[in-house]
Amino acid sequence: MPDTPPTSAETDASPRPPTPDHSPRRPALVLILGSLTALGPLTIDLYLPALPQVSSDLHISQAVTQLTLTAFMLGIALGQLIIGPLSDTVGRRGPLLIGLTVYVTAGAVCALAPSPAVLIGMRLVQGLAGAAGIVIARAVVRDLYEGLAAARLLSSLMLVSGTAPILAPVLGAQLLRLTSWRGVFAALTLLGLAVLAATTSLLTETLPNSRRRPSGLATTLRTMRGLLRDSPFTGYLLTGSLGFAALFAYIAGSSFTLQEIYGASPQNYSLLFALNSIGMVTTGQLNGKLLLGRFPSHRILAAGLAVLGAAGTALVLMVTATHAGLPWIAAALFLTACPVGMILPTTTALCLQRAPHAAGSASALVGTTQFLMGALAPALTGLGGRSAALAMAVSVLGLALAAAGCFLTFCRPWRDAPDPLSQ
Numbered sequence: 001m002p003d004t005p006p007t008s009a010e011t012d013a014s015p016r017p018p019t020p021d022h023s024p025r026r027p028a029l030v031l032i033l034g035s036l037t038a039l040g041p042l043t044i045d046l047y048l049p050a051l052p053q054v055s056s057d058l059h060i061s062q063a064v065t066q067l068t069l070t071a072f073m074l075g076i077a078l079g080q081l082i083i084g085p086l087s088d089t090v091g092r093r094g095p096l097l098i099g100l101t102v103y104v105t106a107g108a109v110c111a112l113a114p115s116p117a118v119l120i121g122m123r124l125v126q127g128l129a130g131a132a133g134i135v136i137a138r139a140v141v142r143d144l145y146e147g148l149a150a151a152r153l154l155s156s157l158m159l160v161s162g163t164a165p166i167l168a169p170v171l172g173a174q175l176l177r178l179t180s181w182r183g184v185f186a187a188l189t190l191l192g193l194a195v196l197a198a199t200t201s202l203l204t205e206t207l208p209n210s211r212r213r214p215s216g217l218a219t220t221l222r223t224m225r226g227l228l229r230d231s232p233f234t235g236y237l238l239t240g241s242l243g244f245a246a247l248f249a250y251i252a253g254s255s256f257t258l259q260e261i262y263g264a265s266p267q268n269y270s271l272l273f274a275l276n277s278i279g280m281v282t283t284g285q286l287n288g289k290l291l292l293g294r295f296p297s298h299r300i301l302a303a304g305l306a307v308l309g310a311a312g313t314a315l316v317l318m319v320t321a322t323h324a325g326l327p328w329i330a331a332a333l334f335l336t337a338c339p340v341g342m343i344l345p346t347t348t349a350l351c352l353q354r355a356p357h358a359a360g361s362a363s364a365l366v367g368t369t370q371f372l373m374g375a376l377a378p379a380l381t382g383l384g385g386r387s388a389a390l391a392m393a394v395s396v397l398g399l400a401l402a403a404a405g406c407f408l409t410f411c412r413p414w415r416d417a418p419d420p421l422s423q
Contacts, residue, residue, distance in 0.1 A: 030153070032203050033140060034160020035195050036096070036133030039103070040076050043130060043188055044069060045168035048255050048273070049266045050181035057181065058116050062256060062388075063379075069252055070375050071120045075127020077371035080135040082128075084364025085223070089215040092136045092143070092360075093205045099132025100199060104192040111185035133195070135363045142352045142359035143206040148293055148421050151349030155288025158281055158341060173270040213358065223361045232420070233354045233362075235410025237369055239301065240347030242403035245373035246308060246396050247340045250276075250333055253381035253392025261389050262326040272330050276337040283341030297346055297421045298413035304342035305404045311335035312397030319393045329389075336396055343403075350420055373399075 047068075055065040083095050106126035113119035141153050175184050213219065227233050258264040258272065291300050314332045318324040348366055355362035380395045381388060407413065 026153075028202060029140075029144075030156050031160055032199060033137040034157045035198065036137040037157055038160060038163075039133045039192065039195055040127070040130045042168050042191070043107075043126065044072065044251070045273070046172040046175075046188060047181070047184055048168075048251070049172045049270055050176055050184050051255050052259065053176065054119075054181050058119070060116050064116060066252065066379065066381070067120050068116075068123050070379055071124040072127040072130075073248070073371045073375035075124040075129075076131045076134065077127075077368045077375060079128035079131025080364045080367035080371070082364075083132050084135040084139065084360040084362075084367070085220040085358075086215075086360070087136050087139055087207070088213045088358055088360035091205050091207050091212065092140055093203065096132050096136045096203075097196070097200060099129045099136075100192060100196040102129035103132075104189055104196060107185055107189035107192055111182045111189065113182075131367065135360070135367045138348065138352065138363040138366065139359040140203075140206045142356070142363070146356065147349075147353060150352060151292050151297070151345060151421050152288040154345040154349050155284050155292070155341075158284030158288075158345060163277075163281060167274065170267075170270045170274050173266045176266060207360075220361065223358045224365060227355055227358070227362055227365060230354060231410050233351055235406055236347045236350040236354075237366060238406035238410065239305070239403050240344055240351070240366065241369040241373045242399050242406060243305070243308060243340055243343040243347070244370040245377050246312070246399035246403065247280075247337065248374040248377035249381055249392055249395035249399060250336045252377050253388055253395070254333060256381075257389045257392055258326070258329070262329060264326060272333070275330075276334050279334050279338040280341040283338045284345060285341075287342045287345060291342070292346070292421065296419045297350060298411065298419070300342055301346055301407060302413060304339035304346075305400065305407060307335060307339040308343070308400040309397070309404060311339075312393065312400045315393035316390075316397050319389045353420060 051065050054060075054068065055062060058065075079099070083099060087095050103126055106122050106129060110119060110122045110126060113122060137157070138154075141150050141157075145153055171187075172184055175187060179186075213223070228237075254273065255269065258269050259266065264272065287300065311332055315329070315336070318328055318332060322328075351366050352359060352362055377395060377399075381391045
């Protein structure tokens with residue numbers, strides 16, 4: 001396959017304009033886009049400490065409870081596939097504001113859900129709507145920046161989008177001391193309203209009419225087919241998505257594993273989760289400020305994948321061959337989270353770099369593939385039952401190895417070629 005970005009739509013792509021004078025200044029842009037990107041993960045993480053309570057209150061099994069996570073992640077995956085290409089046609093602002101409005105409405109219904117079916121259904125709707133923030137935030141980055149600058153901005157977004165999940169389990173655990181899981185959804189609804197208000201007042205349109213693409217399903221499919229035919233794009237896409245799935249195998253399995261098997265209280269679990277999130281955010285900042293630009297992006301990816309694979313191996317060995325206690329398991333989970341701060345922003349920037357003509361569609365493919373693969377993680381870890389620790393460990397290791405295999409197969413990092421982010 002060719003090593004140049006796909007050319008199927010370059011002929012009708014307008015040259016990139018300079019960063020608009022009316023766009024938010026960089027600190028405000030980072031805050032807004034980071035909040036939009038964080039809203040989806042935050043909707044998961046604030047809710048995690050409540051999973052056992054949901055299972056008990058609604059009289060459902062662990063596997064059915066995990067479906068409330070799976071439904072949300074499937075919604076985010078499918079929503080990005082729809083909203084991303086749509087934003088290439090009609091602009092970024094309109095779809096974003098509509099999506100946030102529906103997200104707020106669905107969250108309010110979740111808080112009042114009378115049955116598991118209603119809760120799972122509304123979580124699906126909440127995911128579909130919440131997808132707008134994630135997919136459009138990435139597209140806005142590509143509208144305004146490219147190459148190394150885009151990669152560094154994506155890493156900076158982790159400071160905001162990663163800080164929220166750090167606080168979320170802690171806040172979720174404290175909320176559960178004051179209210180039930182329904183109160184958690186009420187808090188998410190209020191948060192969605194705040195993000196909607198900030199976005200409405202601060203974020204302007206970043207895709208001018210001259211750079212919008214024709215609408216229609218055939219055009220969208222043709223664009224996405226052209227992207228997927230580009231071998232490096234597909235490699236970066238799969239590498240990042242499988243790394244993301246490994247992270248979600250940890251996220252989905254850790255609540256039951258640490259609390260019910262290793263005896264962590266909801267408060268201790270939330271503190272461990274926060275520590276791991278701090279590690280991931282810190283790695284993301286080091287990636288953007290120190291590593292990118294000094295080392296080839298392929299070398300950074302290889303290092304991140306190696307650490308992730310080592311952490312998965314350690315988890316499997318601890319669960320199966322030793323009697324390791326909570327501190328050792330927590331340390332291995334810390335090493336599982338940290339390299340994702342290198343893998344996700346780097347692979348995302350590399351994907352967007354190869355699609356200057358269709359940032360929304362490329363962002364949709366990135367987000368949809370990430371969350372479709374991530375949606376498998378709760379289902380896989382939920383199958384473990386009392387062996388949830390082993391299911392989580394095996395899932396992390398298997399997904400890490402699959403990510404490394406895709407990176408080697410499609411991207412061929414051993415070649416002596418210029419750094420893709422410097423081109």
